Amino acid sequence: MRAARPPGPEGGGGDPVPLLKALAAVGGLSEGLGALGGIINATLERIEIFNLDMKTGDTLKVKGKISSDANGFSINLGCSFSDLGLHFNPRFDESVIVCNSRCSNAWQAEHRDKHFCFSRGSTVKFVIEMLADKFQIKLPDGHQVEFPNRHYYNKISYMSVKGDFRVTSFKLE
Template structure:
């Protein structure tokens, strides 16, 4: 079975190291039910899956963070702090501390998610096109 990544923006061979911050600015589509930002070493090894969901079956509006090891999802971390709205332009900052990912939300709150895969650098980024990326940069 072939996977189609037509609806995903991907960057391979990046060099995000401990202490680096990824700043993403974009607009959430009006019809979005969720979107995702993934950081890892490849599509089957995702250290951070950041997934705001507008209408989750279990929790309603929720941010789900997870990791994927060898193509298998691990256990969700859920946060009900949901500062996203349809059609909004937002900025998200993700700092890679080595031990954790610190995700600064548009309202200034921070979600901390552990680096379960113990990666020492991040080489892969993907973002759903439901989130129309305006810019991204590292600092």
């Protein structure tokens, strides 16, 4: 079991060191900060992790608070920002969840799900499961969004969270 909490009493703050230390202790990793590969930014608006080590069959549980004036946020999983197996992007201005993938910096065909259960200012938890042929995202109300694993990834090393969502915890199982 691997879990982490962002720095500061509200989960924000611009100093990534407390988050790096928390992440280094995750899942019994004894190698310290080098075991994770690093984070290039861990602020309120953006978290970026390399060497996530998510494998087929693993589940990522994400909990956080949506900003009261949110336009949207995204959770990205892949090998790098230019190669994503899953771009999960709830958009408040359109009341839609957009899922997509990215290959060598080129976006592919969007999948739009009109089941929009997110509300501004709320605290939410959702679960992303990586399967051999698809990603399954369980939304806060129990509805499930499925998106194909177009790159047939069996391991995800990169994760980023961007936009109007403050991560309070995440766990990789």
